[in-house]
Amino acid sequence: MTQSHSFAHAVITWAHDAGRHDLPWQQNRTRYRVWVSEIMLQQTQVATVIPYYERFMRDYPKVSDLAAASMDDVLAHWSGLGYYARGRNLHKAARLCVDEHNGDLPVTLDALMALPGIGRSTAGAILSLADNQSHPILDGNVKRVLARHYGVDGFPGKAQVLNTLWQLSEEQTPVNNARDYNQAMMDLGATLCTRSKPQCLICPINRTCVARQEGTPEKYPGKKPKKDLPVKTTHLLVLCDRARGVWLEQRPPSGIWGGLWSLPETTDAVADDHKQLTRTLQKYGLRCVSKNRKPVPPNKLNAFRHTFSHYHLDITVLEVAVEAAPRAVMDCQQGVWYNGGQWPGGMAAPMKKIEPLLIASLNNRFIGINEPITNLPEITP
Ligand code: SF4
Structure with missing residues (x-):
């Protein structure tokens, strides 16, 4: 087994028993349902998202329902979640899906990334989690796990650091089981390799983790350099x-x-x-x-x-x-x-x-x- 295969295997095996399996967006995984969850989960905690997600899916069960809604109605469903550009982009993208993709989300990375509000990681998550296509992802949880495991210094907002993390994510993502692997990496970051007090003792990849060997996992990923904001x-x-x-x-x-x-x-x-x-x-x-x-x-x-x-x-x-x-x-x-x-x-x-x-x-x-x-x-x- 190559090093990347053993990494993916260890993470997937761990998640099989200890990962999250009951979140609403993990049931009946379609590209639409995964997409809405991924957008809501950006900068927002799972517990906060769940009631919003359930209400959204109840009222807009299909892309076409979302496209047919008024922007006002969509923003009212978003009220309290913050970062409202996410709700506006969802609505715009749903209308484009109806006009240009027969009322569903497209099935290629490039076509998804052409829609408003969908970046490379979100597109990768939609296609891997819903359709098991092999695409790397790099959300906040995955960034943290990779930066720690491989000891990647620097703030991930910097292009060079980000490129290194994308490269590592690509190398580790398996060809055949990207769905389970990506979900497992998100779960690992959300539950064990947390921002503070990571639980290294029970982590499935602790033997090869650079940050753990150094004894300072919390120093990864590097913090954003502080600057004074204008008023x-x-x-x-x-x-x-x-x-x-x-x-x-x-x-x-x-x-x-x-x-x-x-x-x-x-x-x-x-x-x-x-x-x-x-x-x-x-x-x-x-x-x-x-x-x-x-x-x-x-x-x-x-x-x-x-x-x-x-x-x-x-x-x-x-x-x-x-x-x-x-x-x-x-x-x-x-x-x-x-x-x-x-x-x-x-x-x-x-x-x-x-x-x-x-x-x-x-x-x-x-x-x-x-x-x-x-x-x-x-x-x-
Ligand atoms: S060993 Fe600790 S720091 Fe390393 S990936 Fe696991 S939880 Fe994170």
């Missing part, structure tokens, strides 16, 4: 109308929180500049409510930081008491007046922090505009 600032506006509620709008399909529902956002200096605030409100056909003949100033409800992979966004939440402006024409994104209850669609990430403030703001408008708000829920930045 941007913005406002989210709680436009509170005594009669109608709080204005919510659906964000444009591309850009951050694309297609999701949020408070209106503006980078204009609306907190201290009344003229600017007036101009901003005009887009919504609104104006500030006045009290004693003076416009009621905005009320700062909260400020917090939301961090993306490439920048920090410092968000200030401003409550503005508004009313319809006479003869004004609304010129803004699609929106609704919200009065509590069900959110109109997928929720933009920071709204989870802000939602309790909206309820307080909605309740408060019946007490009297710009009364001091008491008993606000505490929000951590």
Whole structure:
């Protein structure tokens, strides 16, 4: 038995007894079911994914069902899973499958990788797990196992390190049993060769593992070099109308929180500049409510930081008491007046922090505009 055969054999034999066999996406494995699970599992824990996966499969059992759904409906199914580009890409790719591949996922690596949101590892996982085609994979779990076992230094985000890991994955993937091998590698990474405290003593490949011999498995894979992220600032506006509620709008399909529902956002200096605030409100056909003949100033409800992979966004939440402006024409994104209850669609990430403030703001408008708000829920930045 060659070294790579013995590696694969040891991992597959271990998984036969100790691997995971009861996950929902391991039953009735079709390319579609594997695809949806692989996309949901990116950056998300198995336990979190299971209820989302089951709901998704119940409502969209076939590619054509997903393609026929509206983007709004798909994003509502994704709401809470995060990384919404994944949901948008699934939907786009499903429509392409219907238009160009007879309503199913294509059966070649290249055709799969041409679909939005499907990279080499996901394509390899779909074809190996569903159809037992021999393709290597390199998800986070497999990267960790290979980097440790072969002592591959460096951050896998670097091209050279990534190429080395792909080469190792290719060498180890068996021709005839890629399904069991790839599943076994994912299981090994998820259950034994975990990020912290790997269980080397009971690992099936511990005798040949470089990281174990060195005594420092956790140093692999190498960490991302730290760099300071730039900081941007913005406002989210709680436009509170005594009669109608709080204005919510659906964000444009591309850009951050694309297609999701949020408070209106503006980078204009609306907190201290009344003229600017007036101009901003005009887009919504609104104006500030006045009290004693003076416009009621905005009320700062909260400020917090939301961090993306490439920048920090410092968000200030401003409550503005508004009313319809006479003869004004609304010129803004699609929106609704919200009065509590069900959110109109997928929720933009920071709204989870802000939602309790909206309820307080909605309740408060019946007490009297710009009364001091008491008993606000505490929000951590
Ligand atoms: S011996 Fe330890 S570090 Fe090496 S692959 Fe197994 S669990 Fe991971």
